[in-house]
Ligand code: AHR
């Protein structure tokens with residue numbers, strides 16, 4: 195294995211590239227262009243991501259998006275929806291050539307019923323459409339072992355203020371194409387980018403977009419090369435508690451050259467997250483950044499992982515979305531757009547693609563909090579007075595700390611929860627963070643965390659607590675629905691589920707009854 199250093203690539207686009215043929219929806223057109231892919235918009239038409247990749251000499255061989263055209267000249271179908279009422283289908287196109295998706299057509303077609311996304315068309319002209327993933331090493335939940343199709347309206351989002359829809363992957367959902375053309379195989383070089391919702395993820399295997407096995411089975415190390423996003427730390431991890439952008443190279447999610455943790459790969463929480471994985475002979479990279487600011491950092495660039503079977507790679511050239519190579523389908527995430535290239539893109543090309551995504555001004559469609567009273571959860575007992583449960587999504591934790599009416603507005607907001615019907619049992623309650631809609635208090639390893647609802651039954655159980663009279667005789671206690679001996683407990687500045695005596699430090703019988711008793715308040719203070 196050749197050692198490659200970890201500095202950003204500085205390869206420049208050669209100055210001779212003045213007129214480049216660009217493959218647009220299968221048609222070659224000439225684009226007048228500047229010599230440097232960092233200044234793509236100097237031609238008369240604004241270049242879109244796959245125009246930029248083509249200009250950089252690494253054309254898209256697959257281009258998928260339900261939100262917009264990825265070529266300035268593309269006006270074909272972006273995706274197809276099917277409605278439940280009569281099984282009819284409709285192709286959704288951009289509002290105009292190179293524009294955003296005509297989501298109003300979907301809304302009209304799906305009024306009074308529900309729709310799923312059946313096909314995500316390939317805009318590159320290679321015919322690499324994504325459709326319902328077939329069974330493989332693992333069966334999906336739908337008929338015949340296929341995966342579920344995404345609810346077509348579950349991921350509303352805005353581009354330039356226009357409402358469009360992403361692809362909402364709940365566990366069990368997956369898309370695939372096992373019969374592609376033009377996608378890298380073997381050790382051939384490729385680039386992959388995906389624009390994702392960085393606040394929707396889980397630990398399940400494996401929310402991927404990119405190159406995978408053509409038989410939907412685990413064919414061994416190095417037989418896939420896809421972008422992964424989530425907080426699985428089973429194979430590898432980045433810094434902190436995740437979620438991370440990693441590469442799924444089969445039998446491993448890699449964050450760098452070592453098989454386990456690589457601290458250069460940060461936890462990322464951007465609402466709109468650009469995730470990139472590139473791979474070619476003896477080198478690969480992971481990049482990522484906030485698609486609203488246009489920041490893009492290189493988390494890793496260097497040699498193939500220190501493990502057998504990944505150099506040379508044995509890529510097979512299928513395409514997956516929302517699942518692992520062997521059709522593992524326990525993962526969650528949201529996809530807006532993405533593409534795969536032939537050849538290893540330069541960083542300058544990718545930076546220009548990221549600038550293009552930022553120029554689209556993706557913003558969240560307003561997420562509604564669940565119904566229920568807004569409450570503050572105040573701890574009781576000695577030292578508890580005036581301390582509250584506070585959401586900290588960066589730490590994936592719930593802190594217990596002093597909050598008062600004079601605290602910073604952000605702190606007061608982080609201490610506010612919607613006490614909503616229990617996700618696993620409506621007779622009990624769940625606590626949704628007012629500061630982070632869609633995030634709930636859940637326990638994991640009996641430590642309370644604040645995480646996005648990933649729609650799994652496990653999450654619902656871990657996030658449901660049944661109110662009982664306070665164990666100390668004061669206020670209310672919150673009994674874990676799946677571990678009834680355990681209650682929410684304020685212990686040494688953090689929140690846990692704890693039994694009255696047990697193996698974890700926070701199960702100590704000392705002060706258990708007061709530390710598991712809470713005052714649910716409508717206002718801070720008295
Ligand atoms: O590499 C991680 C996962 O391992 C792959 O996505 C899957 O094929 C296998 O289970």
Ligand code: AHR
Nearest residue numbers: 637638639640641652656
């Ligand atoms: O918190 C205890 C258990 O830890 C949760 O039920 C599970 O999600 C995790 O394994």
